[in-house]
Amino acid sequence: MQSRQFHTALIAVAMLAGLSACASHPPAPELTAPTPPPPSVEAPPLPTLKPPPPKSRPPSSETQTHIDDITLIGLSRPEVTALLGDPQEQKDSSPGHTWIYRSGSCSAELLFLLDVVRNDDFVVDRRIDGTDGTPKSEQLCLRRIASHHGK
Numbered sequence: 001m002q003s004r005q006f007h008t009a010l011i012a013v014a015m016l017a018g019l020s021a022c023a024s025h026p027p028a029p030e031l032t033a034p035t036p037p038p039p040s041v042e043a044p045p046l047p048t049l050k051p052p053p054p055k056s057r058p059p060s061s062e063t064q065t066h067i068d069d070i071t072l073i074g075l076s077r078p079e080v081t082a083l084l085g086d087p088q089e090q091k092d093s094s095p096g097h098t099w100i101y102r103s104g105s106c107s108a109e110l111l112f113l114l115d116v117v118r119n120d121d122f123v124v125d126r127r128i129d130g131t132d133g134t135p136k137s138e139q140l141c142l143r144r145i146a147s148h149h150g151k
Contacts, residue, residue, distance in 0.1 A: 070142040072110060072123045080110060080123060084145050097121060103148050106130035106141035 072080065080099065087099035087110075096113040107129045112121035131137035 069139055070146065072108075072126050072142075075123050076118075076120050077112060084108075084142075085148070096124070101145045103141070103144040104130075106144065108142060108145060 070083065072083075075083070084101055088102050089100040091098040091100070093111065096111055099110045099112065101108045101110075109127045109129075110123050111125040113124045114120070115122050128138040128141055131141050
C-alpha cells in the first residue's frame, strides 16, 4: 500500500513539475497573433510666418504713438519745474500741494503728495481743463504750457 501511495505522489509531483515548466515558458510563436507595427505619425508642418506687407505711405500722426507725450504722474517737483516751469499758482490742499498752470483757455492742476520713502513730493493726480477731454487735446494743452516755459 505504501508503494502505491508513493507512486501516486510521484506521479502528482511529476505532473506539477510539467505544468510549472509550461507556465515558465512563453507561448509558442505560432499561437500568438502578430502585432502590427505602430503607425508612423508625422508632425504637421509648421506654419510659415509671412512678413507684413510694406506700407505704401507712412502712418498718419493720429495712428502713431507720440514719444514726446507729456506724462506728469510720478514726477517730482524739480522734474515738473524743469518741464513746465514755475506754476502760476500754488495751493496747500490737505494732504498735499496743488500747482496750477495756465496757457490761454487751458489749465493744468497737479496734486503733489509726500512720498516718505523718497523724501519728496510727487505728482499723484492731474486735472486738465479747457479742452474737449480727449488725450490728444490734453497733450496739446500741456505742450502749450511747456512751450510758454521756454520763452
